[in-house]
Amino acid sequence: MLQKPTLNFYRKAGLLSALLIPMGLASSFGQQAKKHLPIIDVHVHAMKVNPAFAADMCPWFLSSMPGTIPGQPAPSFINTDCAHPLKAAKSDAEFQEALLANAERLNITFIASGDAEVLHRWKKAAPDRVIPSLGISSSEQMTVEAFEDSLSNGFYKVMGEVAPQYQGGSPSDMSLDAYFAVAEKLDIPVGIHMGTGGNGMANLSSPKYRASMGRPFLLEDVLARHPKMKIWVMHAGYPMIDEMIALMGANAYVYVDLAGFIWSYPLDEIHMYLNRLVQAGFGKRILYGTDLMVWPELQEVSIGVIENASYLSEDQKRDILFNNAVRFFNLDPKKFE
Numbered sequence: 001m002l003q004k005p006t007l008n009f010y011r012k013a014g015l016l017s018a019l020l021i022p023m024g025l026a027s028s029f030g031q032q033a034k035k036h037l038p039i040i041d042v043h044v045h046a047m048k049v050n051p052a053f054a055a056d057m058c059p060w061f062l063s064s065m066p067g068t069i070p071g072q073p074a075p076s077f078i079n080t081d082c083a084h085p086l087k088a089a090k091s092d093a094e095f096q097e098a099l100l101a102n103a104e105r106l107n108i109t110f111i112a113s114g115d116a117e118v119l120h121r122w123k124k125a126a127p128d129r130v131i132p133s134l135g136i137s138s139s140e141q142m143t144v145e146a147f148e149d150s151l152s153n154g155f156y157k158v159m160g161e162v163a164p165q166y167q168g169g170s171p172s173d174m175s176l177d178a179y180f181a182v183a184e185k186l187d188i189p190v191g192i193h194m195g196t197g198g199n200g201m202a203n204l205s206s207p208k209y210r211a212s213m214g215r216p217f218l219l220e221d222v223l224a225r226h227p228k229m230k231i232w233v234m235h236a237g238y239p240m241i242d243e244m245i246a247l248m249g250a251n252a253y254v255y256v257d258l259a260g261f262i263w264s265y266p267l268d269e270i271h272m273y274l275n276r277l278v279q280a281g282f283g284k285r286i287l288y289g290t291d292l293m294v295w296p297e298l299q300e301v302s303i304g305v306i307e308n309a310s311y312l313s314e315d316q317k318r319d320i321l322f323n324n325a326v327r328f329f330n331l332d333p334k335k336f337e
């Protein structure tokens with residue numbers, strides 16, 4: 001079931017290029033279809049589907065970074081110019097059904113944050129597939145006490161997505177410090193958005209967004225204040241690879257996820273970044289993630305990026321897709337057998 005639609009999808013999209021290794025693709029997906037090895041997607045957004053904004057989307061295949069001039073509408077980071085875009089779900093029910101069906105078929109467990117009502121619905125429908133995460137990016141969202149209560153009641157296991165960058169803030173700003181202290185005390189892993197925010201984000205919807213607030217080095221102060229906090233850098237600080245590598249070299253508990261940039265940049269660029277992280281020796285600290293919003297097929301095509309990375313060994317692929325997340329989130333590997 002898995003192999004055929006996946007290969008068809010790649011063929012339709014004209015993806016069996018020199019970068020991809022068709023034999024590798026066939027054999028690894030063949031293997032997966034047989035064994036259904038578990039996968040953990042650490043970066044899913046629980047969103048209410050707004051049909052007016054739920055556009056189909058072309059991932060990396062044909063992507064460029066289009067620009068425009070003032071007075072003209074900014075080009076959306078959602079590229080729709082390709083023959084076979086990923087279909088956006090048109091309703092909450094359709095999204096949930098497709099997402100949970102994928103999770104079963106591809107054996108995916110995912111960490112999701114966002115709309116509490118959606119999250120509770122998903123968790124109820126698939127308790128073993130969903131790990132709820134509580135996102136906070138500003139102290140105006142909730143008090144520290146309410147935050148601690150929410151993390152203590154057992155529903156939320158993770159803190160994230162923390163994304164002060166969209167408001168022009170640094171993750172080390174003291175306004176978030178008490179929340180990080182709670183996560184450290186409760187041994188809750190924390191996901192912080194650093195780096196990419198989508199092409200033209202400052203023009204589109206977040207005028208306060210600052211590229212400079214995604215610099216990985218901005219995490220140094222908060223890490224120093226909370227030496228026991230486990231953090232993963234969402235989007236791997238893309239494209240600031242040198243700072244990312246230096247930060248990970250200095251801080252042994254820092255991991256990264258591949259979410260967002262794994263589908264929203266040209267494919268050569270994605271592989272260059274991932275390869276560099278692995279080459280620098282951090283293959284055990286890279287987590288698979290998608291930044292999935294409303295396109296259920298996105299998980300499968302993102303898995304394809306890793307499966308087709310000719311520079312990764314099979315063991316390294318399993319680390320990225322599963323083993324590293326089990327270690328980082330302190331999950332019980334037996335539960336996935």
Ligand SMILES: [Zn+2]
Nearest residue numbers: 161163193234
């Ligand atoms: Zn993000």
